Structure formats: structure tokens, C-alpha cells
Amino acid sequence: MPCPGLWIVRARVFAARVVRGFCDCWWRFDCPLVRLILLCYRECLPRLLGVLLVDGRGWLKGLMGLYSGEPLIEVSRDGVGILSDSVLQKIDCKGARGEKTISATLMTALEGCRASWVANALVFPEAIEEPADNAKRRGSLFHKVMEDFYHLAPEERSGQTLRETAVNVLDSDEFRDFQANDDALRWLDEAVRGYLNVDRDPRRVNIADWTTDWGRTVPGLEVAVSWKPEGVKRKCFGFIDRLQEWQGKLFIEDYKTSRKAKQYKFNPARPDADPEHGLGGARQQAFYTLMIEQAERDRGSGRPVAAARLIFPLADGGVSVKVEDIHAPGFREKVVRDIRATDERMDDMHRSEFAEFKPGVLCSWCPLVKLCPAAAGLESRFTAEKFVKARESQPEFADYGSAIVRGR
Numbered sequence: 001m002p003c004p005g006l007w008i009v010r011a012r013v014f015a016a017r018v019v020r021g022f023c024d025c026w027w028r029f030d031c032p033l034v035r036l037i038l039l040c041y042r043e044c045l046p047r048l049l050g051v052l053l054v055d056g057r058g059w060l061k062g063l064m065g066l067y068s069g070e071p072l073i074e075v076s077r078d079g080v081g082i083l084s085d086s087v088l089q090k091i092d093c094k095g096a097r098g099e100k101t102i103s104a105t106l107m108t109a110l111e112g113c114r115a116s117w118v119a120n121a122l123v124f125p126e127a128i129e130e131p132a133d134n135a136k137r138r139g140s141l142f143h144k145v146m147e148d149f150y151h152l153a154p155e156e157r158s159g160q161t162l163r164e165t166a167v168n169v170l171d172s173d174e175f176r177d178f179q180a181n182d183d184a185l186r187w188l189d190e191a192v193r194g195y196l197n198v199d200r201d202p203r204r205v206n207i208a209d210w211t212t213d214w215g216r217t218v219p220g221l222e223v224a225v226s227w228k229p230e231g232v233k234r235k236c237f238g239f240i241d242r243l244q245e246w247q248g249k250l251f252i253e254d255y256k257t258s259r260k261a262k263q264y265k266f267n268p269a270r271p272d273a274d275p276e277h278g279l280g281g282a283r284q285q286a287f288y289t290l291m292i293e294q295a296e297r298d299r300g301s302g303r304p305v306a307a308a309r310l311i312f313p314l315a316d317g318g319v320s321v322k323v324e325d326i327h328a329p330g331f332r333e334k335v336v337r338d339i340r341a342t343d344e345r346m347d348d349m350h351r352s353e354f355a356e357f358k359p360g361v362l363c364s365w366c367p368l369v370k371l372c373p374a375a376a377g378l379e380s381r382f383t384a385e386k387f388v389k390a391r392e393s394q395p396e397f398a399d400y401g402s403a404i405v406r407g408r
Contacts (some may be wrong), residue, residue: 067127067401073118075371076407079356080115082349083405087122091350093233093343100346101226101237104284107338110345114355116366124367127403128395132177133184139257141178142191142313143241145169146255147221150207150242157202166192190314191257197318198311208245211299220244225291229336232343240288249306250296252288252326256281261315266325271334278321281310285323286335364390371397371404 074081082088093100109117124130149157149165166188170179178184199205208220220243228235244251264278285308296303308323325331349355357374364387369375379391397404 066399067403069126069402071405072123072126072403074405074407075368075373077373079354080118080368081407082118082353082355087118088350088353090122091346093346093350100234102232102234102339102342102346103236103238104280104287107283107287107342108280110342111338112360112362113358113366114345114349115357115372116362116368118349118355119366119368123400123403124395127400128367133181135257137175138184138187141169141175141184141188142257143222143255144172144175145188145192146195146241149202150205150221151219154203154205157205159196162192162196162202187314192313194313194315194318195255195311198313198320205242206244206246208243208250210243211301225288225295227291227294229339232340234343234346236287236291236339238284238288238291240292243292245303246306248303250292250303251306252285252292252308253311254281254284254288254308255311255313257314258312259314261310261312261319261321263321264323264325266328266331266334268330271330281321282323282325282331283335283338285310286326286331287339289326290332290335364388364394367394369394371406 070084072082072084072087074083082091090100106117109121145162145166148169149162152161152165169175170185170188178188196202209217210220210223211217212224221241223240223243224237225240226235226237240252241255242253244253262278262281263276264274264282266282267273289305289308292305305326308326310321310323312319312321357372359372359374359378361382363369363372363375363378364382366372366375369391397406
């Protein structure tokens with residue numbers, strides 16, 4: 001049986017076909033005014049009606065840019081039901097493309113609204129064509145600049161060569177579209193200047209050598225690390241932006257392009273407390289520390305992790321935050337507990353085919369905010385400009401094409 005809401009969807013598709021057929025007939029009249037009216041009628045009316053396509057043939061996607069495949073999720077009062085096997089496979093511990101992984105980002109996401117994570121990670125990329133200029137791409141741009149810069153020999157590194165590296169990255173196929181984006185160029189210039197306020201002499205940064213799982217020795221830049229704790233179905237995985245080595249000790253460093261440098265101090269009496277909202281970054285560094293230590297033991301290298309820090313080039317002109325608790329036994333135990341909890345949450349979503357809503361302060365940045373019953377009452381609570389702008393930028397129901405249907 002079709003899932004709830006599909007008959008309405010198909011009725012809308014039929015209506016769109018009628019509209020477009022009517023317009024095509026009248027298009028034969030060679031009158032510019034008539035053609036302008038029909039063009040508006042043909043292209044705008046289906047969008048206003050929220051026309052969706054579910055039969056998968058793709059003609060409406062080609063005309064209107066809407067997703068036209070099988071429904072992925074159903075939005076109900078308490079959460080989202082997962083309708084698509086392809087989405088379920090991405091949650092399962094073993095899917096069609098192999099073993100699934102747990103990241104520090106995933107741990108943080110599933111402690112919040114699971115429905116938002118499903119929408120952000122599994123539905124939005126399939127259904128919505130994201131703007132070329134977005135926070136994720138800007139972050140990737142800065143990370144690529146820093147990676148290429150630290151591939152240079154120490155004596156070649158300076159503020160000037162960092163800016164030249166930025167120009168070269170902007171000229172690559174991946175980021176060339178940013179060259180005509182003045183706001184993004186200003187953003188990158190600010191990030192580069194902020195970084196140079198943190199590490200004033202890049203020649204002194206000593207990039208560690210790292211041996212990959214395939215036995216190659218490479219610079220410690222964008223280092224892939226993994227680990228599978230006992231009793232956890234999914235492997236832990238992550239990329240460390242930069243590894244330094246001094247006197248046989250390793251130092252973990254990550255870039256964060258948010259505008260607020262977040263501090264965290266583990267409290268054994270309240271292990272889950274996060275008053276400054278810095279837990280995510282600190283836990284990530286402890287997560288990486290555990291994986292680096294395991295890799296070093298496996299390879300017989302034995303280099304200890306001495307410290308970890310987060311670099312915020314856009315916060316207050318450039319800020320470096322040392323993560324204090326990577327060696328605290330209580331915090332390490334918490335990180336392993338959080339890994340297991342994330343593994344169980346993924347199992348629960350896969351088993352129930354459901355992800356519940358958990359409304360909160362970040363709802364305005366969720367792609368489901370305009371569809372979510374749980375977020376309906378939050379608009380009056382969060383009225384600051386940043387909340388309003390974030391909420392207004394999120395997709396409407398019709399923008400998802402047939403990817404989302406409404407339940408009861």
C-alpha cells in the first residue's frame with residue numbers, strides 16, 4: 001500500500017500536468033504578452049501549489065528542480081518515519097556500501113534531535129540543491145588552504161605564501177566559483193589573518209610524520225584515524241586537521257570556523273553538563289586522542305599524545321583553545337560511554353524506522369523547522385535576528401519534492 005499522503009501527491013502531479021498542457025496549447029499564439037503571462041502561469045503556479053512527483057520518471061524534476069524519487073521520510077507529530085530502504089541502510093551498522101562509522105559530529109547530533117539529523121544528513125542532500133556558498137563549503141575552503149600551506153617546507157611558510165596558497169586554492173576547480181563571491185573572499189581573508197594571529201610564525205609548526213593503514217608515511221595533515229571499542233558495532237572514524245610532533249610527543253590540532261571560541265571543563269560530579277556548549281569540540285579531541293593512542297600501540301611506535309587544541313581563526317581576531325581534559329580518566333570514560341550510546345541510538349532508529357523530535361535552541365537551523373510540529377511554538381521564543389534569518393532560509397514543504405510526505 002502507498003504510504004499516507006501519496007494520493008494527495010499524485011493528485012497534485014495530475015494538476016500540474018493539466019496546467020502545463022493548457023499552457024502548451026496557448027503557447028502557439030505568437031504574442032509576447034500572452035507568452036509572458038503563460039510563462040508565469042506555467043512555472044509559478046505549480047510551485048505555489050507545492051507540486052510533487054512520485055512516479056520517479058523525473059520530468060518534473062527536470063522542469064522544476066524538485067526531487068522526484070521515492071518518498072524518504074514521513075513527518076508526523078512526534079518525529080519522522082523512515083520510509084526508504086536506502087535511508088535505513090545508511091543507519092544500519094552494515095549497509096550496502098559496507099560498515100557504518102561513528103564520528104564526533106554524529107555523537108553530538110544524536111544527543112539532540114534525531115529527526116533533525118536524519119533530515120540534515122540523509123534527506124536534505126538527496127532532495128535539495130544546496131546553495132554553492134554555504135558554511136560547510138567555506139569550512140572546506142579554509143581547511144584546504146591550510147592543508148596545502150603546511151605541505152610547504154617550513155622555510156617557505158610566511159604570511160605572504162599563505163595568501164598565495166589561498167589564491168591557488170581559489171583557482172582550483174573545486175572552489176573557483178568563490179572568485180566572484182566578494183563576501184566569501186572577505187570571509188577567507190579574515191580567516192587567514194585570524195589564523196596568523198594564532199600561529200604568528202608558521203615556520204615553527206613541526207608537522208608530524210604519520211604512517212597510514214597501507215604502510216605509507218605521509219605528513220600529518222588531514223589524518224584519517226579509526227578505532228572500534230569493545231562491544232560497539234560501528235567503527236569510530238575521523239579526520240584530524242593537523243598533527244604536530246615535538247620531542248617524540250604528538251599534538252592534535254583542529255580548525256574551527258565558528259565565530260565563538262567555546263571552552264569546556266569536565267566536571268566529574270556532573271559529567272554530562274555543558275554550560276559553555278564546548279563539549280562537542282573537547283570530546284572530539286579526546287575521541288581523536290583515543291584513536292591515535294590505539295594506532296600508535298598497534299604500530300609499536302609508542303608516541304604519546306601530549307596535548308590538543310582548537311584553533312578559531314574567526315573568533316575575536318583569532319583564538320587558540322587548549323583542550324584540558326583529554327587525559328582525564330573520567331572524561332575518557334564519558335567519551336567511550338557516549339560512543340556506545342551513539343551506537344545504540346543508531347540501532348534504535350534502524351529497528352524502529354523512526355527518529356523523534358527534540359525541539360531546542362538550534363531548531364531555526366534545522367531543514368525541517370517549517371514542517372515540524374514540535375518547533376511550531378518556538379518562533380515566539382527565539383526572536384533575535386539570527387534566529388529569524390536562519391528560519392527563513394530553511395526549505396518549504398514543496399521544496400522537497402516527493403522526498404517528504406506528511407503523516408498524521
